[in-house]
Amino acid sequence: MNDSNDMDDFDRFMAIIRASEEKAREFLENIFNNQEIADKFFAIEQKILTIDNFKGLLEELLLLIEDLFALPFVWIAMVSDSVLADLLEAAESSVVLQRRLKLVTPDTLHELLGEQAEPFLANDQLKRFSGILPEKQHYLIRSLAMLPLTLHGKLVGSLNLADSDPSRYQPDMDTSFQSQLAVKVSICLANVIAQEKLRRLATHDPLTDLPNRREMDVVLQQELTRASRYNQSLALIFVDCDNFKQVNDRYGHDCGDALLHHVALRMRQTLRTTDKVFRFAGDEFVIILPHLSLQEAELAATRLRATVHAQPLEYQGNSVPLDISCGVASIADLEDLDANAFLKVADSRLYEAKARKTPQ
Secondary structure (H helix, E strand, O other): OEEEEHHHHHHHHHHHHHHHHHHHHHHHHHHHHHHHHHHHHHHHHHOOOOOOOOHHHHHHHHHHHHHHOOOOEEEEEEOOOOOHHHHHHHHOOOOOHHHHEEEOHHHHHHHHOOOOOOOOEEEOHHHHHHHOOOOOOOOOOEEEEEEEEEEEEEEEEEEEEEEOOOOOOOOOOOHHHHHHHHHHHHHHHHHHHHHHHHHHHHHHHOOOOOOHHHHHHHHHHHHHHHHHHOOOEEEEEEEEOOOOHHHHHHHHHHHHHHHHHHHHEEEEEEEHOOEEEEEEEEEEEEEEEOOOOOHHHHHHHHHHHHHHHHHHHEEEEEOOOEEEEEEEEHHHHHOOOHHHHHHHHHHHHHHHHHHHOOHH
16 A cells, blocks of 8 residues: 555656656747847847948848748838938838838828837737738738837837748737837937938938039939940030029018929929939039930920929919029030030030020
């Protein structure tokens, strides 16, 4: 009888040992897995903290997460507001972001995340996320994690991770690593936006939001080199606002500023997307027209003059008319690939155009 009791005690003792060993193995496995995950998140953070441009940040972030975590779906949803609009427009040239950047409304984000700045995991009723899901492949998603991205405390987007496995992201899972990553990405986002603003201030005119003369010098030389190398046409239009001084004298300098902004907007709306408009100085603008001959550029200048003339500025109850003069030159006018010579030819023809308008 004692032998039987001793055997039962021994079996219970061994069962306790085995259970303890199993718990120890699970504990060590969790530690190992968590450390592995932490190392991956740390690798992502280290990489993105070194990037100083918006497009590069988003591209690197998405590709790293996809690679390190073997995720089939990684994308960003972002609000196209006034702060981000220019950066999002520039990012459209990225092949990666064309497929992985989804523009959404603020209401769409707030409906899903509310005011909380915490990651959100889901693996059921995924139709409610249709506003942020990537197109075409959304029907393959069975679980997802939304990581909120903020800018100066304002919700501006979400980093989204998803899988066809419904157990990959379950609502009861710990989200501490995702929270940490969301904070780091938000900090990087604020940093690159500040960097982009500084670069833009150095290359753009704050009044018209057009690239400035410094940027024009760089782009014009690049276009001259490209056109020569590939034996392509290239034209240039020098633009001057007629009677601009009289506008300032009659309506004030604030009206003059508004008029320059108005002209800049009309030019961007009238010309091709491949044409490049710059504010040269004062009321003068320069337009670079790739692939256009002299005759084609003259037709573009004619359309531009007609557009500006037909759309006066409405300013404080006044209709302020304006005409422009244009001097047109082409690469065929040049003996050497000299940007200054190119400008001088167009400037000379602008002077001739203005002289023809002056009463004799």
